Amino acid sequence: MFSAYFIHLLILVGIYVILAISLQLAVGFTGLLNLGHIAFYCVGAYTSALLALAGFPFWFAFLSAGIMAMLFGFLLSIPTNKLKGDYLALATLGFSFVIYAVALNWTGLTRGPLGLPGIPRPSLAGFVFSNNFSFLILTFVIGLISYLIIKRIIASPFGKVLEAVRDDELATKVLGKNTFKIKTYALGISAFFAGIAGSLYAHYITFIDPSSFTLLQLIPVLTIVIIGGLASLKGTVIASIILVLLPEPLRFIGFPSSIVGPARQIIYALLLLLILIYKPKGFSGKVKLE
Amino acid sequence: MFLQLLINGLIAGAIYALVASGFSLIYSICKFVHFAHGAVIAVAAYILYALFSLLGMNFWLAVILTIILISIFGSVMNLIYKQLRKRKASNVILLIASFALLILIESLILLFFGADVKTIGFIKIAKGLEILGAIITPLQIFIVISSFILFALLFFLMKRTKIGKAMRAVSDNKDVAEIVGISSERIYMWAFIIGSAIAGIGGILIALEQNLEPMMGTHLIIKGFTAAIIGGIGNIPGAILGAFLLGFSENFGIWFLPSGYKDAIAFVILFIFLLFRPQGILGIRKK
Numbered sequence: 001m002f003s004a005y006f007i008h009l010l011i012l013v014g015i016y017v018i019l020a021i022s023l024q025l026a027v028g029f030t031g032l033l034n035l036g037h038i039a040f041y042c043v044g045a046y047t048s049a050l051l052a053l054a055g056f057p058f059w060f061a062f063l064s065a066g067i068m069a070m071l072f073g074f075l076l077s078i079p080t081n082k083l084k085g086d087y088l089a090l091a092t093l094g095f096s097f098v099i100y101a102v103a104l105n106w107t108g109l110t111r112g113p114l115g116l117p118g119i120p121r122p123s124l125a126g127f128v129f130s131n132n133f134s135f136l137i138l139t140f141v142i143g144l145i146s147y148l149i150i151k152r153i154i155a156s157p158f159g160k161v162l163e164a165v166r167d168d169e170l171a172t173k174v175l176g177k178n179t180f181k182i183k184t185y186a187l188g189i190s191a192f193f194a195g196i197a198g199s200l201y202a203h204y205i206t207f208i209d210p211s212s213f214t215l216l217q218l219i220p221v222l223t224i225v226i227i228g229g230l231a232s233l234k235g236t237v238i239a240s241i242i243l244v245l246l247p248e249p250l251r252f253i254g255f256p257s258s259i260v261g262p263a264r265q266i267i268y269a270l271l272l273l274l275i276l277i278y279k280p281k282g283f284s285g286k287v288k289l290e
Numbered sequence: 291m292f293l294q295l296l297i298n299g300l301i302a303g304a305i306y307a308l309v310a311s312g313f314s315l316i317y318s319i320c321k322f323v324h325f326a327h328g329a330v331i332a333v334a335a336y337i338l339y340a341l342f343s344l345l346g347m348n349f350w351l352a353v354i355l356t357i358i359l360i361s362i363f364g365s366v367m368n369l370i371y372k373q374l375r376k377r378k379a380s381n382v383i384l385l386i387a388s389f390a391l392l393i394l395i396e397s398l399i400l401l402f403f404g405a406d407v408k409t410i411g412f413i414k415i416a417k418g419l420e421i422l423g424a425i426i427t428p429l430q431i432f433i434v435i436s437s438f439i440l441f442a443l444l445f446f447l448m449k450r451t452k453i454g455k456a457m458r459a460v461s462d463n464k465d466v467a468e469i470v471g472i473s474s475e476r477i478y479m480w481a482f483i484i485g486s487a488i489a490g491i492g493g494i495l496i497a498l499e500q501n502l503e504p505m506m507g508t509h510l511i512i513k514g515f516t517a518a519i520i521g522g523i524g525n526i527p528g529a530i531l532g533a534f535l536l537g538f539s540e541n542f543g544i545w546f547l548p549s550g551y552k553d554a555i556a557f558v559i560l561f562i563f564l565l566f567r568p569q570g571i572l573g574i575r576k577k
Contacts, residue, residue: 033382035389079561079564079565080564083564083568085380085381085382086322086323086381086382086385087564087568089323089382089385090323090515090519090560090564091560091561091564094516094557094560094561095557095561097512097553097554097556097557098553098554098557098558100553101551101552101553101554101557102554105548105551105554215393215508216393219389219390219393222386222389223390226386258404258405259401261400262397262398262400262401263397263401265393265394265396265397266394266397266398266401268393269390269391269393269394269397270390270394272386272387272390273370273387273390273391273394276374276379276383276386276387276390277370277373277374277377277387280377280379280383288380289380289382289383289386290380290382
């Protein structure tokens, strides 16, 4: 019924949805412009891959990926807690370069540029998600659970405090909230979901190397978050679906991949630029980027 | 060994300073992070490659043409930012836009020139001169000297000329500058033209020393903004100082760590500064 390629695309959509809604939690709901999101994705992918290759079961590797990414989220939060706007963006961007440099150079652990091949497909209770259709279902279920959890967080009193921190941090402090802790939790939760997205990616492609976690990977996610609209989860999901599928016709027209690759980036960058100029709130955004 | 690392640090510092000075100039006047400055440098390098290596133009003519073209390119970029400024975009929006521009331009370079590494064979690979056991090539000496001349010219421009004074006025307080009749949009345009010209000269020198590849702008601007933050963002002498500090610490860092960690060293320094002295070495903390 579904062609194999379409299933592949839908799996990518699922991974991007998790990445984008988790970034949305930090950027849109808490007002932390985190340009280091890909670093958490990277940490998750490597953690999961290394554990699975060492023989641990999938569910353990998968959860560890999230928790490890979360710890890195806490770690990043400590030095950047006082920073705002430009400075926060630069510091988080710097963080992602440090992670990239470590992934590339700690060859004893990550095999550096050679990457980690042969990551096993996930298996749960004896069932191996070896074909792509079953993997799509797994991705869909995990994506849905992530969406519901983040939605629940946002609707909770804690979520309201996050939005208060975004709108007026000082006032939130005056109300007796510990904004340091709140921002740390927000970044940690956001990182957790980026980590599990990384785990899914690693177990889907079955090969990872540092080149999957560069700045170029940030642009689509950031474009999705901004086009979908800040502080809008639904918008983010819809934007993920549209933006992942958008450049695909290029491939069907028959351009070689040496053109499709840069063309994809050009499409995303142009869209990002246009949306910032003409509709900086995105399509269903509730707040402005400050 | 020590002297060699010192010289390597000096060369790296000069290259970073070429990036950081233009970046910092634009930041100090327009007050936003212009990431695409890295792409401007890459474009300059590729224009030189196209004019000199592909079209076979006279080298010095190609250099002058590159600087003119890149200044125009910079001012076109300013027009895009102007659209955003007109709509009262915040700094963060400008930052993300510049990020998008960086990726856009680099992808265009990749599309037109391909991913393979290019070299400009103007200066034949000369045997390095040996100074007390350390090796430096004539080209590297040329880079260091011309960057120092450039910084002196920039200093003169900012301190002594009318346009420089107007720039500092806008940088200091845009509204007051406008009251006394300085058009801030005109000054922004000049900041981009001069900043891009510096980037162009930097791009030319870097193109002679290193290979050209589409992503070179990203690597350079990472170092450029790190240097600018270390020195005090928006402070041009600070940026130059920060650049040399960065060059030295990276090169001395390899004493302890594998050379692949160069980038990580830069960021550890960046973090230390953001944590303990976000205003940088020469910056003044604003209340």
